Amino acid sequence: MNFTHLHVHSHYSVLDGMSKVPDLINKCLQTGMHAIALTDHGCMYGIKELLDCAKKTNKNLKTEAQEKGIDFVPFKPIVGVEAYCARRGRKDRDKDLKAISAEGKQYIVDQSGWHLVLLAKNKTGYHNLCKIVSESFMDDCYYRRPRIDKELLTEFHEGIICCSACLGGEMSQKVMEGNNLSPDTPFEERYQAAIETALWFKSIFGEDYYIEIQRHQTDKPGADRMVYQKQIDVNQVLIEIARRYDIKIIATNDVHFVEEEHAEAHDHLICVSTNHFIDDTDRMHYTKQEWLKSPEEMAEIFGDIPQALANTQEIVDKVEIYDIDSGPLMPKFPIPEDFATEEQYRERFTHDDLYNEFTRDENGNEIMSREDGEKKIKNLGGYDKLYRIKLEADYLAHLTYKGAQVRYGDTLTDEQQERIKFELHIMKTMGFPGYFLIVMDFIRAAREELGVSVGPGRGSAAGSVVAYCLRITDLDPLKYDLLFERFLNPDRISLPDIDTDFDDAGRAKVLDWVSDKYGHTQVAHIITYGTMATKSAIADVGRVQRVPLSRVNEIKSFIPEKSFADNIKDEKGKSPKVNLKNCYKYVDELRSMLNGDEPEIRDMLRYAAQLEDTIRRVGVHACGIIIGADDLTNYVPLSTVEDRESGKRVLVTEYDGHVVESVGLIKMDFLGLKTLTIIKECLKNIEKARGEKVDIDHVSIEDADTYKLFQEGRTVGVFQFESLGMRKYMKELKPTVMGDLIAMNALYRPGPMDYIPQFIRRKHGLEPVTYDIPVMEKYLKDTYGVTVYQEQVMLLSRLLADFTRGESDKLRKAMGKKQMETLQELKGKFMDGGKANGHDTKILDKIWKDWEKFASYAFNKSHAACYSWVAYQTAYLKAHYPAEFMAANLTVAKDDIKDVTKFMDECKNMKISVLAPDVNESEMNFTVNGNGDIRFGLGGIKGVGEAAVEAILQERAKNGKFLSIFDFLERVNLQACNRKTVENLALAGAFDCFTDMYREQLFDVNSKGENVLESLMRYGNKFQQDKNLQTNSLFGDLGGDFGVEIQHPELPKAARWSTIERLNKEKTLIGIFLSAHPLDEWEFEVRELCNTTAEQMHQFDAWATPENT
Secondary structure: OOOOOOOEOOOOOOOOOOOOHHHHHHHHHHOOOOEEEEOOEOOOOOHHHHHHHHHHHHHHHHHHHHHHOOOOOOOEEEEEEEEEEOOOOOOOOOOOOEEEOOOOOEEEOOOOOEEEEEEEOOHHHHHHHHHHHHHHHHHHOEOOEOOEOHHHHHHOOOOEEEEOOOOOEHHHHHHHHHHOOOOOOOHHHHOHHHHHHHHHHHHHHHHHEEEEEOOOOOOOOOOOOHHHHHHHHHHHHHHHHHHHOOOEEEEOOOEOEOOHHHHHHHHHHHHHHHOOOOOOOOOOOOOOOOEOOOHHHHHHHOOOOHHHHHHHHHHHHHOOOOOOOOOOOOOOOOOOOOOOOHHHHHHHOOHHHHHHHHHEOOOOOEOOOHHHHHHHHHHOOOHHHHHHHHHHHHHHHHHHHHHHHHHHOOOOOHHHHHHHHHHHHHHHHOOOHHHHHHHHHHHHHHHHOOOOOEOOOOHHHHHOHHHHHOOOOOOOOOOOOOOOOOOOEOOEOOOOOOEEEEOHHHHHHHHHHHHHHHOOOOEEEEEEEEEOOHHHHHHHHHHHOOOOHHHHHHHHOOOOOOOOOOOOOOOOOOOOOOOHHHHHHHOHHHHHHHOOOOHHHHHHHHHHHHHOOOEEEEEEEEEEEEEOOOOHHHOOOEEEEEOOOOOOEEEEEEEEOOOHHHHOOEEEEEEEOHHHHHHHHHHHHHHHHHOOOOOHHHOOOOOHHHHHHHHOOOOOOOOOOOOHHHHHHHHHHOOOOHHHHHHHHHHOOOOHHHHHHHHHHHHOOOOOOOOOOHHHHHHHHHHOOOOOEHHHHHHHHHHHHOOOHHHHHHHHHHHHOOOHHHHHHHHHHHHHHHHHOOOOHHHHHHHHHHHHHHOOOOEOHHHHHHHHHHHHHHHHHHHHOHHHHHHHHHHHOOOOHHHHHHHHHHHHHOOOOEEOOOOOOOOOOOEEOOOOOEEOOHHHOOOOOHHHHHHHHHHHHHHOOOOOHHHHHHHOOOOOOOHHHHHHHHHOOOOOOOOOOOHHHHHOEOOOOOEHHHHHHHHHHHHHHHHHHHHOOOOOOOOOOOOOOOOOOOOOOOOOOOHHHHHHHHHHHHOOOOOOOOOHHHHHHHHHHOOOOHHHHHHHHHHOOHHHO
């Protein structure tokens, strides 16, 4: 029996389907089906996984067929979507237009749409599906529901097979409307709307339009039993329409889960989705027949119309097998025409010229056969594309050498020339010069046009001298032995990956700039899929079953946080993954509950395990950005997702970051780095307080005060060096050069941390610095003979055994990923090469074993170096501009009370006063005044909005400081600065600068029994209203003699609050005790009589075990 499921939902139909793609394919093969269509609701989220899984499956099937000597029958994945087709047009959005459905329910016409199944029968169809789905999100997504319409279907129907879908389809709905008419009505008249629909779709799709029928007869408890009768009533009309108008029918099953026994878990999922309890009677129910049925089960259901089953195979036969994967699709960087054009290059260079340039090494030596050379040209896109690549490569070289003069001077050393030449050649012959031009361009724009702070680099990209010359990065790779091939080399074919740090606020500006330059449909974020984690699956199922929260939390407490105990191993001797299946196997309490006598708990645990890892939500990748060579919808489907940070819906690729590059899209990471914001804020503070402009990117790297700060462990607020452990090691190490900081940055992590004491002893001569082979000193001297970085292993493999650049990077990768077969191969080469260079094989073997051990903790020096430079910059600012630096930290941390407290304590240690907010001196953020004190920012007071602060600052800048509370209320815009704002300012102490009043007075009552603050606000509003009337009167401003003087409200004497009461009110609004401390009254006792610290008490508690007491 040939049958294929063509209406299938996976868990990418978020919170509606629960099928996993691999499980669907496995079930198909087990039941003799060699194809499946994936038709998730409104999206193509799961399509890449479907195609990749099918590709892997076919590889295994082919191997198995060859081993058995049988014919290979490939598994065919069919790309599809169950779309929502707008009842009118996708751009119609009338919330008030309502109608009554055939089932008698009122609905908003434009809210959703008719269901419609679309299948791609070839690559053209795939591209058109991408267009249709993308347009539905970008143009509409009305009520968060992506809608297509018939206009889109008309434009993009080529290569698409169309099926009428379920009872929610237009055909079925219009048949139901006809069923409501009198049976005596002639068929053509009764079902005119349905017939017109069928004929419209047939006019567009021709023989590729099919009418779909379903039969979900059910006897399952809690299932919707009304659906089947509706299907029967509709099906007989659909079949008749199909017969009369020569349209073929297909049988489908509307699959939402894989196995029959998954029906109850799926019912729980629907409750999670609709926020109902499982025992609610008025909730959504399925028929519980929506599993992936075998061909035999489908034949039993549709035995009376076998052609409906056979027609599914007809559709499968129409579908071609195609591949959507692609080599890199590089965006075009606009090269100035006065440099050169592609047309000029086509006239100037022959194919032989291009062949020689792209298949030889940087020195013009032949390195491959003609056959391999032509293959390489083909992989790069053919000769036609090479003209573009060469043009971009030449322009990149032009800019690089201009930048090299700025970085290194007019005369380059042989080392500099050789490295630049090598890197440019690799970039060109791998086809990536345009990538570097684009990155260079948006980083330049960030700095020069947008005023955004850019980090010095991160990750392996810092190993590129070309990137340094283009100012993509800001650390000289040659100075710090950073390697280009750690980033890019022809032996490791992968896309370049340059991650860029921007200050937090600047990241969005750069994204907008890139979108404006390359086009809003050529730039997108990357989607993420949040799944039901182990504990959340328990929580979700427990909630819909009304299991008490305390019981759910008790059960969750038995689930390990990150890993099982060290003594628990699986059959392979490895630590098992923490999931519910393994928890039930290895955690006695959970296993007992699963097999216990509480049905409610048994069910909860069983259904939670079935739902675990089901997609629960979609999100936006924190930093990944795609820049396309063209409209992205030509390659992938796009969607829109709400960005949690901005609250806006942003464009995302429907394929996530794990696979999006495999279809040829170029991913770049735009990251927001808080430290850059702190540096930027500090530089503003310095200029405002001192009138100095500090060029932080060019401060001396040998500054004694900065190293002294590190040596004394005064690194609170210093990037990556502020933990207690790091401060302790800094005091012991007493770093004197940048290399010390880079090494500590790399070593201070689990594993390599064990080597820190040895590193410190060797630096101070307390332990001899030794090298297994003397020549190793060249690359180990800076780390006192201790191997710290991956780059050191790479360099030493070249030095000792003549490894090539590519081979040394292969070694690094094999060690890091424990690729034993590759390591064994490379060990032989290392031993042979080392021996040929005259080195003792026993010593070589020892070195190799040391490296294997080292691989478990090796760190990327490029990354450590970049972030150590950022750390040095923050330390420099703290050493030379302490108040300005701490003010910047407080500004950035103002919403995190834990960090604010930490920085306030550090200010106290540094003898820097942090003064309470003051309407006459405070700015929006924390600032430094003329005395070198930090003044609390008005923007840090809770309930005081940005508009209120701006109103205060603008008035103060225009007309000077405020003289009194009355002057304040007379001058400041009280629409922006309302009563609650004034109250919060007073409680925070912002009016304490007025000597003729104190804050308690504002919260008392006057002699008339009125609230003082209320009377003050009335006074301020009345004064401003009268002033405006006077200003706008026919006679203009009549002057003081003619104005009516409004009497100041009474400020009664009020009882002072106690210190504790005042401080508590203060803390409520600014998060900390600022004007005083609750223990100030007992300062003498605390300082002189209390001699046990909290840390000592903690140590005592740890010691005070029963055996010690």
